Amino acid sequence: FPWQATFWFMAAFATVALCVIAFSLEETLASTNRATDLRAAFVAYGRLLVDPHYLRPVLTGAFAQAGFFTYLAGSPAVLISLHGVSPTEYSLLFGLNAIALIGASQLSAPLLRRFLPGRIVCAFMATYLVLALMLLTTTLLHLDGLVITVALLFFITACLGGSFPITAMQAIEHHPKAAGAASALMGAIQFGAGAVASIVLSAIANGSAVPLAA
Numbered sequence: 001f002p003w004q005a006t007f008w009f010m011a012a013f014a015t016v017a018l019c020v021i022a023f024s025l026e027e028t029l030a031s032t033n034r035a036t037d038l039r040a041a042f043v044a045y046g047r048l049l050v051d052p053h054y055l056r057p058v059l060t061g062a063f064a065q066a067g068f069f070t071y072l073a074g075s076p077a078v079l080i081s082l083h084g085v086s087p088t089e090y091s092l093l094f095g096l097n098a099i100a101l102i103g104a105s106q107l108s109a110p111l112l113r114r115f116l117p118g119r120i121v122c123a124f125m126a127t128y129l130v131l132a133l134m135l136l137t138t139t140l141l142h143l144d145g146l147v148i149t150v151a152l153l154f155f156i157t158a159c160l161g162g163s164f165p166i167t168a169m170q171a172i173e174h175h176p177k178a179a180g181a182a183s184a185l186m187g188a189i190q191f192g193a194g195a196v197a198s199i200v201l202s203a204i205a206n207g208s209a210v211p212l213a214a
Helices: 004-026 038-049 052-082 087-105 108-112 117-140 144-174 176-204
Strands: none
Touching: 038 052, 038 176, 052 087, 052 117, 052 144, 052 176, 087 144, 108 117, 108 144, 117 144, 144 176
């Protein structure tokens, strides 16, 4: 199939999902707790944006999401164009990193039984920072062979996967009566950060692996 088929499939799938949600998914929120108009929703967003307990985990997740989108946007050029990986091999490596992302996210529950959420997130983010600096250093020193690059990207992605669910939990736990608004705003901020990161990466792309590593 040509590459355009991927986007046609995504559009068709999104259309089907929208129809299922619109016509089959029943509202579970009690009518007394529903927002009566859009103004009430934006008032809730305003309250969330001035709450440090909400913003800290959301912004942490936003920076993590920016890193993840940078990987999504930059890794094809680095692995295929610079390291000579075939499209089929790239898809396998992409699947490997997906396993790292999902697998690390599954560690959240057992880790939360033993450690405080803040400590877990700090550990994941500190490890992510060290690995990212290692990727940048090896790239600048031209030591970024395929194995080293793939290994570092694997563990970087795992760190992101481990932090995502915990930062989401931290953001919403203080706003149980506005969980929907908190979740929607968090998604907008974090995916917005990812979009900006992708645009910046495209703007500074120079045919090397440095923009991705940086």
